[in-house]
Amino acid sequence: MKDDERRTPRTMPIQSATFSNPINAEIRRAAATGIYDIRGGGAKRRVPHFDDLLFLGASVSRYPLEGYREKCDTSVTLGTRFAKKPIKLDIPITIAGMSFGALSAQAKEALGRGASEAGTSTTTGDGGMTAEERGHSKTLVYQYLPSRYGMNPDDLRRADAIEIVVGQGAKPGGGGMLLGQKISDRVAEMRTLPKGIDQRSACRHPDWTGPDDLEIKILELREITGWQVPIYVKVGGTRPQYDVALAVKAGADVVVLDGMQGGTAATQDVFIENVGLPTLACIRPAVRALQELGVHREVQLIVSGGIRTGADVAKALALGADAVSIGTAAMIALGDNDPKYESEYNALGTTAGAYDDWHEGKDPAGITTQDPELAARLNPVEAGRRLRNYLKVMTLEAQTIARACGHNHLHNLEPEDLCALTMEAAAMAQIPLAGTDWYPGKPGSGY
């Protein structure tokens, strides 16, 4: 190289924001394999979330409750509209539906143990109800899914509630697939399919379409179960105001609303990241639908998708939810993505915190697997204790915030307790931007 060339300043190599390293890696992966990427979990992209809201706390106009002395109730009753036996939970944090098949039997047992010790419910998931999870779950919600794997009237009557799954936040409008490598003898038998084949979970129910049919389906389920247990309707967050209104019209006792950060056992990455609404954007339209129909608090709203802390719980409830549901966070509490397995995650081509190939059944933590040796790594008693602890911490955190806002029940939290940090969050949650009394779209504001 000549001296004058050596002295000429050169531009720094700049990575494209459009063609970033992760995008380029995905292009190369797609080119090499010819198939889209399938993974578990929910949306990983940054979207407006509960982090973009803050509580205001007490002030001259509002006085707080004493943190360690004055009562702040956390109980919630679900299914008060039509069911003869509504569900009474000690805390407003439930465990979302996750199937035996997607999860190991040990993980399902741990979920049941932890939730029961914390005074809340678990939910079955696709694939039917196992005796273990019924036995270890004081309150068990039985999902009624399009696949109807394992569906039978005896389990329906053994359930404490029925959740008709119309969609989920990770893949609204999409079905699921349990790949053949996770189909053990027991999973195959429960689903009435041969071992080792991919098991497709359909995207829509086989015997009804639309809200008018849903009303009749709910009638049938109530007749089979003697109108005893609550019937939930779960929808993915897409058109929350309409979906909640239609679920109410169809006769739901409870509506479960799952935003795009909500997890799944397996679906296409392109689906997870590009379809659906952020959880934050779902809540106010859903609550508005309930209020307009005059059934807010009579038909309970459970919100899920990205709930991680007691602050998230408190914010969801302040926006009008009656309870929240957690899936991914519960798995992490059990031991999912634990850094102690880092070398094994590395061997799988990933790292702790990023492992999401739950469909492959190779989970080092023994949670998303049917491999007996891997599954045996998870002690259900200890994992259940971790979940219980985590649920209790979240509850304490939510109570701390509620007391600071002057409320003696978590359900007394209200939108006026909140402010928003960003314009996007202000618009989606219809909460004033911090330091103002305005949010985009506020009636009468002209914007």
Added chain:
Amino acid sequence: MQTIDLATQPLRELNATLQAQAEQTNATQWEVHNPRGAHAIAVGLDAPIDVTVRGSTGYYCGGMNKQATIHVTGSAGPGVAENMMSGTVVIDGDASQYAGATGRGGLLVIKGNASSRCGISMKGIDIVVQGNIGHMSAFMGQAGNLVVCGDAGDALGDSLYEARLFVRGSVKSLGADCIEKEMRPEHLEILRDLLARAGIDAKPEEFRRYGSARKLYNFDIDNAAAY
């Protein structure tokens, strides 16, 4: 004979009464009058009783039935005998969409025609249709037998798993991964038994058998065009 008249008694009373019949009940013969297309008639039964519904029913008649024999003298609306576990449901007339959907056991006999998606996602039920069936029947059928004495509509057996399909008449088209298969002696025997149990006079030899090619059992990008 016990009689329940839906013109004067509510649906809840009908189902609660029938569901309360125990395994050893002496009240084994029941008649339901004036169904008038009501939904969810005789659902969730679990006793060896005979229930005759005099007229036509709405959605989900006989849903999740166990043990009972339910006879509808008219036609049945969508989802008749959905998710049936055991027992028998007989429809004298026609059946609407999704007849026998996700059924896990028992026998569903339709003496008229069945509409689209008959036997969708069937998981062990046996269905015998004396007439024709509509499109997308036995979609994702996992187990059990579907016998059609007439013709089948478009996309029969689409994405079929292990259910067996027998058709005497024409098949307008087969769905993805559904193929005609050899009718072996064991299949003729299954068919003969089903026809006899359904009370239908037909020769097994006149039927053709269809089943899964099993090419779509594990996802393969080279088969993407088939989905």
